[in-house]
Amino acid sequence: MIEIKNLHANVNGKEILRGINLTVKAGEVHAIMGPNGSGKSTLAQVLSGHPAYEVTQGSVTFEGQDLLDMEPEVRAHAGVFLAFQYPVEIPGVSNSYFLKAGLNEIRKSRGEEELDSMQFLKMLKEKMKIVEMDASFINRPVNEGFSGGEKKRNEILQMAVLEPKLAILDETDSGLDIDALKIVSAGVNKLKTPQNATIVVTHYQRLLNYIVPDFVHVLVKGRIVKSGGKELAMELEANGYDFIREEMLQSA
Amino acid sequence: MTHEMNHYFTDFQKFQNNGAAKSPAWVNDLRKSALADFEQKGFPTTKQEDWKYTNVAPIAKAQFAYSSKAGMVDPEFVRSLLVEGIDQFVITFVNGHLSPEHSTMEGLPAGVVVKNLIEAYITHNNLVEEHLTKYVQYQKNTFTALNTAFINDGVFVHVSAGVEVTKPIALLFISTVNNGEQTASHIRNLIVAEDGAIVNFLHNFASVEGVNTNLTNVVTEIIAKKNSIVELVKVQRESESAFHVENLYVHQHRESNVHIFSLAVGGAIARNDMSVIIDGESTECNLNGLYITSGEQLIDHHTFIHHIHPNCPSHELFKGILFDKSRAVFNGKVYVEPEAQKTDSKQTNRNLLLSDDAIVDTKPELEIFADDVKCTHGAAVGGMNETHSFYLKTRGISEGSARGILTVGFAAEATQKIRHEALRRHVDGIVVDHLRKKFGTGNLPDIVHG
Ligand SMILES: Nc1ncnc2c1ncn2[C@@H]1O[C@H](COP(=O)(O)OP(=O)(O)O)[C@@H](O)[C@H]1O
Numbered sequence: 001m002i003e004i005k006n007l008h009a010n011v012n013g014k015e016i017l018r019g020i021n022l023t024v025k026a027g028e029v030h031a032i033m034g035p036n037g038s039g040k041s042t043l044a045q046v047l048s049g050h051p052a053y054e055v056t057q058g059s060v061t062f063e064g065q066d067l068l069d070m071e072p073e074v075r076a077h078a079g080v081f082l083a084f085q086y087p088v089e090i091p092g093v094s095n096s097y098f099l100k101a102g103l104n105e106i107r108k109s110r111g112e113e114e115l116d117s118m119q120f121l122k123m124l125k126e127k128m129k130i131v132e133m134d135a136s137f138i139n140r141p142v143n144e145g146f147s148g149g150e151k152k153r154n155e156i157l158q159m160a161v162l163e164p165k166l167a168i169l170d171e172t173d174s175g176l177d178i179d180a181l182k183i184v185s186a187g188v189n190k191l192k193t194p195q196n197a198t199i200v201v202t203h204y205q206r207l208l209n210y211i212v213p214d215f216v217h218v219l220v221k222g223r224i225v226k227s228g229g230k231e232l233a234m235e236l237e238a239n240g241y242d243f244i245r246e247e248m249l250q251s252a
Numbered sequence: 253m254t255h256e257m258n259h260y261f262t263d264f265q266k267f268q269n270n271g272a273a274k275s276p277a278w279v280n281d282l283r284k285s286a287l288a289d290f291e292q293k294g295f296p297t298t299k300q301e302d303w304k305y306t307n308v309a310p311i312a313k314a315q316f317a318y319s320s321k322a323g324m325v326d327p328e329f330v331r332s333l334l335v336e337g338i339d340q341f342v343i344t345f346v347n348g349h350l351s352p353e354h355s356t357m358e359g360l361p362a363g364v365v366v367k368n369l370i371e372a373y374i375t376h377n378n379l380v381e382e383h384l385t386k387y388v389q390y391q392k393n394t395f396t397a398l399n400t401a402f403i404n405d406g407v408f409v410h411v412s413a414g415v416e417v418t419k420p421i422a423l424l425f426i427s428t429v430n431n432g433e434q435t436a437s438h439i440r441n442l443i444v445a446e447d448g449a450i451v452n453f454l455h456n457f458a459s460v461e462g463v464n465t466n467l468t469n470v471v472t473e474i475i476a477k478k479n480s481i482v483e484l485v486k487v488q489r490e491s492e493s494a495f496h497v498e499n500l501y502v503h504q505h506r507e508s509n510v511h512i513f514s515l516a517v518g519g520a521i522a523r524n525d526m527s528v529i530i531d532g533e534s535t536e537c538n539l540n541g542l543y544i545t546s547g548e549q550l551i552d553h554h555t556f557i558h559h560i561h562p563n564c565p566s567h568e569l570f571k572g573i574l575f576d577k578s579r580a581v582f583n584g585k586v587y588v589e590p591e592a593q594k595t596d597s598k599q600t601n602r603n604l605l606l607s608d609d610a611i612v613d614t615k616p617e618l619e620i621f622a623d624d625v626k627c628t629h630g631a632a633v634g635g636m637n638e639t640h641s642f643y644l645k646t647r648g649i650s651e652g653s654a655r656g657i658l659t660v661g662f663a664a665e666a667t668q669k670i671r672h673e674a675l676r677r678h679v680d681g682i683v684v685d686h687l688r689k690k691f692g693t694g695n696l697p698d699i700v701h702g
């Protein structure tokens with residue numbers, strides 16, 4: 001589904017990603033773990049096309065197309081979705097308007113009929129059950145005054161509505177208590193199909209007890225330094241990131 | 253005196269022999285003294301600090317004739333200016349003169365007076381004389397002096413102690429098409445809320461569609477007595493070729509609560525001066541506003557909050573959205589006297605530039621002479637926030653739609669400050685309609701608040 005090759009990226013002239021290689025196939029869940037500041041969010045933002053990040057080398061192919069050549073909204077139309085670590089608040093604009101605007105632009109880009117308000121609302125209510133969100137959130141301004149956990153749930157609701165092929169979840173567990181974490185993870189799991197794929201970006205192993213990855217990659221200083229199965233996450237949990245650093249030193 | 257001002261003196265003579273003759277002697281004395289001040293001061297120039305960014309030469313040069321009568325307006329148009337879906341009291345002025353057929357005062361609670369000033373000179377002479385021009389320094393402001401020289405009609409509101417006016421009072425000021433003749437309306441409003449009174453106003457300034465290059469020169473005085481709560485929402489959507497000047501003077505007594513909101517979208521040149529004297533402990537003062545400019549419009553807000561007593565919060569949030577080659581000015585002065593300890597004053601001015609050719613001049617002016625105070629200010633001028641617009645795009649929303657949605661959101665943060673729900677909805681509706689026109693798309697969200 002997505003093939004990242006030797007990806008280098010800068011922000012404000014500083015190199016953050018220093019040669020990322022990663023292939024994700026349909027039906028897979030990949031976890032990207034790593035210490036703070038290692039470039040996890042940068043990778044997520046670069047894949048979604050944030051204009052502040054400059055790709056200096058490498059390529060990203062999404063379903064056979066050059067992803068880096070697409071505007072962020074075109075990537076969304078193609079099926080890429082990013083659940084933000086820090087979702088943006090949009091005062092004055094209702095959650096339902098926001099979601100409907102996005103969904104209909106995506107449908108239009110695919111030559112599908114736009115949903116009218118009735119159809120959309122019916123669908124939205126169904127999707128809200130997946131993340132156990134109260135109906136009152138439909139008409140509240142996007143993320144404004146939401147708690148940290150509510151914002152994260154709202155991200156997964158957006159994912160549920162937009163039905164992406166590739167979902168990138170950036171620290172979706174941060175700020176969640178254990179109950180909210182379970183609800184959010186269950187939501188993500190329900191949305192999983194053999195046709196879509198998920199990249200879970202996280203600092204902690206905790207989330208991976210609920211969203212079980214097929215592959216775990218460790219990102220340190222802008223490079224994937226180790227990949228393995230879900231047991232790698234356990235190892236990181238037990239030993240911290242230091243043991244990776246030591247391994248790196250020994251192999252250097 | 254410059255010869256540009258000549259016609260005002262000719263008009264004043266006509267006015268003296270005609271409309272002015274009926275009013276009490278003290279009003280006439282006031283007019284004469286104000287005219288002398290107007291003559292002495294003349295129109296401001298950009299050499300004066302307060303007018304540095306707002307050149308009123310087009311107003312000074314124009315030969316505005318004193319508008320002596322109301323004129324006809326379509327009832328449909330009047331209705332379109334009212335707050336949707338609720339009962340309200342309505343008093344309408346057309347070209348500065350009362351229009352009884354478009355006014356409804358039925359069911360005013362006991363202890364509440366809403367009438368035009370001309371009538372109030374007769375029925376409530378003592379009250380009017382006690383307050384009119386007492387809070388205004390017309391010697392210092394040309395437009396206030398000019399307004400006072402031609403002082404005639406406008407609204408007089410008196411809310412007796414302890415009375416709550418549950419329905420909002422809508423004051424409509426309509427300017428009609430002038431067929432080439434430029435007229436000036438000098439509207440004078442006096443609002444007195446006695447101890448513990450509660451009252452909400454909509455001030456709606458609008459022009460009938462058509463070419464309109466009139467001057468609306470308003471002076472509004474608000475006296476908020478002890479423990480009263482006054483909310484005033486001003487909507488200024490005059491023609492984009494018209495001129496609008498308002499000097500608002502608020503005098504707050506202890507524990508009073510005043511909320512002013514100014515929505516300004518109209519006028520070729522529109523200048524709003526808002527001056528609040530905090531003359532009592534534990535008052536609360538909120539001045540908020542939103543201006544949306546396009547074409548070559550210039551909209552200017554000058555605020556002044558004078559903290560004289562301790563323990564008073566004052567909050568200001570003014571936001572601006574600028575299209576095309578338009579300009580906006582915000583100047584926020586806060587003066588804290590040595591006695592005004594524990595003043596908590598916050599001022600914010602944020603401007604969204606939607607064009608490279610738009611210009612904003614923003615300036616905080618804090619003069620603080622007390623040591624135990626919290627006074628903050630912040631000003632921002634910039635384009636669309638890249639991260640915000642990226643967030644929308646990652647949901648499939650196009651660049652163009654993202655701009656529209658975020659602009660609505662930007663505006664909503666200002667209108668959120670309006671406390672009266674129906675008035676807020678009214679303003680939200682006008683804002684979104686206006687933005688739809690400016691963006692040229694119906695595809696913008698209606699505003700919701702959390
Ligand atoms: N917009 C930016 N401007 C400057 N530095 C940035 C920016 N975004 C990220 N960085 C820097 O890039 C590095 C990686 O950040 P990030 O990708 O957020 O890390 P992670 O998500 O792994 O914690 C950090 O050193 C961070 O300070």
Ligand SMILES: [Mg+2]
Pocket residue numbers: 040041042085171
């Ligand atoms: Mg991060």
